[in-house]
Amino acid sequence: MKAAAFPYLGLLCATLVSCQVPPGKRNFKCGGVRSGQSGFIGSEGFPRLYPPNSKCTWKITVPKGRVVALNFRFLDLERDTLCRYDYIDVYNGHVNGQRLGRFCGTSKPGAIISTGNKMMVQMVTDANTAGNGFVAMYSATRPNQRNDQFCGGHLEKSPGSFKTPNWPDHDYPAGVSCSWHIVAPKHQIIELKFEKFDVERDSYCRYDYVSVFNGGENDEAKRIGKYCGDSPPAPVLSQENEIVVQFLSDLSVTADGFLAHYKFRSKKFLSTTTSPVTAAVTTTVKPTIPPCQLKCKKTGTLHSNYCASDFVLTGTVITAITRNGSIHTTISVINIFKEGRIAIQQAGKNMSVKIISVCKKCPIIKRGLNYIFMGHVDEAGRGQVFPNSFVMPYRSKNQRFLNNVKNRRC
Template identity: 65%
Template sequence: MSGVTLTSVFLTASLSVILIFCPAGGAVILSRAHLVPLCTLILLCISQNIFFVFRPIFTCGGNITGESGVIGSQGYPGVYPPNTKCVWRITVPEEKVVVLSFRTIDLENDNLCRYDYVDVYGGHVSAQRLGRFCGTFKPGSLVSTGNKMLLQMVSDANTAGSGFLAVFSAAHPHERGDQYCGGRLVKPNGTFKTPNWPEKDYPAGVTCSWHIVAPKNQIIEVKFEKFDVERDNYCRYDHVSIFNGAEINDARRIGKYCGDSPPAPVFSEGNQVLIQFLSDLSLTADGFIGHYKFRPKKFSITTTPPPTTTHPVTTRPIPLKYSVALCQQKCKRRGTLHSNYCSSNFVITGTVITAMMKGGSMYATVSIINVYKEGNLAIQQAGKTMSTKIIILCKKCPFIRRGLNYIFMGQVDEEGRGKIAPQHFVMAFKTKNQKGLNVLKNKQC
């Protein structure tokens, strides 16, 4: 049986150019526009008892344009090289969105994807990140909010795998489908929902991102009409996350929700919100339907007022900004649990989930263990899980660590976030403190 030599002259993930040598002499150059002639050539070679097998050669990054294509890590399915950073920029026709599906993925595994990973962004520049992936978990289809998408794969010097293989296609922004959802929403009000709603459960392995953009002088209200997402105390599996802005950023997360109780309505800080829904490969549920509405920035957000007491608290509100001099003073906690309880607007115990330095302050997300005094604190609830946002005004006073439990006493800003100044009371929480806090909770201030 004769052989055919096939060589990649400039073979990108989308098979841009292929050079084929036939034993009879001569060569044929094929581009994306000549896929049909390639099939004809294969039939011709088969009719002449010529046999050949070819495999695409995947390189590190590239610019890919068209209605559909294939992307693979460098050298796939061989082991990808160490210490590399590869970027692929996908562009589909205007007025369409990119739908990306991973066929296989095999990267160094890490719970936080800190070492080898693939980032997917819904655009080329200043775009929101749709997800970061590593290990062998294959996410569901990812949908951009416009006609561009960017993939970035990073590897370190250590463990490697076979990498990834993904395919993309162009779709209309509001095209309905069972396996993908999401998009860019710019109308004054609208609806978003999980795939298959309400006919059947959402599918496993799906990632959906809705990017909602209002005019600059407005904010966004988001609320859920129906909500049923796989329950977990920490929403580790299927969940919905809502972020201020246009990207996935834990420091700007408004809330993370799961379970079968609709979360309370939430309001954005600015004119953009990103809503991400993720389902893993195991249990599914009914899903959800949610609505959004643009509101003026001065819109009055209705909150439940704190219960009145016979001796109202008259402490002065804490200013939003502190002088550098205050943060340079010796960090020393003042008073005791008892002496600080009544002067504090809120008192909770909780676990620090995220902590991020920004400017001179520390921004933290706290998973609440117990609420002793709620005040005006904004608390997000998903099922039985409650969380809130806290700002440590002087980033190292008091100093907190992620993963540890604390008692927090402080004031609340106009957005419902807890504000902790150096003189406020924060200490490590131990079970023995619970009795004393319960006594204070029942005490008249």
């Protein structure tokens, strides 16, 4: 929704009951600290257009023993499928918590629930199109005592199970963000299995998806897998005694959802398992020849490398730093054709990734130039390319060819 198309929207929101914002709660400032049983937060100047080039952070704390429930009463930010320009991020906790969701456009998401008594809300805007902003109400609620409108929680009893809202009677709602934090006793691990699974299908799971993370934070470097479609993922084993399972749905297509079960196991179970059961993790097979003694030559074809690679993207080399015989680069992304587990950093419109050229001598990567990158991903979420990796200068004419390869089945 563009403000120019609805010039009286702000005036209407200041007077209509449908906006559900008490009169005394409309003079909002950029960010702040909030505490107590309930309250309101909103974009600076609401219901007027929010300012450009701003970053506002609200830190919310409710009484101990409760969790935060955030309900958007009004939402009007610049619309973008990936929410790259103006957006609102909601996080568990106040520092380094997992992101519970990113929102933009005009369709309000469902209730967003933290796993503890703290939540952080951050609104970021770029220099261009603006809207009337947002108003949200936060309130304290009891953990694990919610109806189908809510989801997520803190799980410590084994065995256990959890499911998407409305399961099994109806599809999950649009605009939902759920996080389950599962904690086993120390020196134990968690086995997670999906009994039923039906989440909107997409080649890169960009719209509705389930992500599973090692540890207690939504850290892309610790992501075990990202799943969608109608086939249950393979069973997942954690490396630690904590995992976070995150489910997000966008504002369009929905599906049946999922039913998942978990149980705690001894760490010895990892050593007795013949093959890891962590789904969606691609293991890089180390060559028998030391990597830096390989010939500096691409092997295979663009199509065969596309299928064999963890990630495929085009981008511009922003920085290139030599460390211990390798080149550590920061790549400004032009296009992503296959995301895999590579960690993507986003700031406004710009996306970037870290890629390590394992051997300094090749492939030759120069700062300021554009390349096609195909390679593998290390445990920290960084891309890795070797002398025989399919890395080549990128030209605009390559775009069509890459799109064709993307649409073929591997």
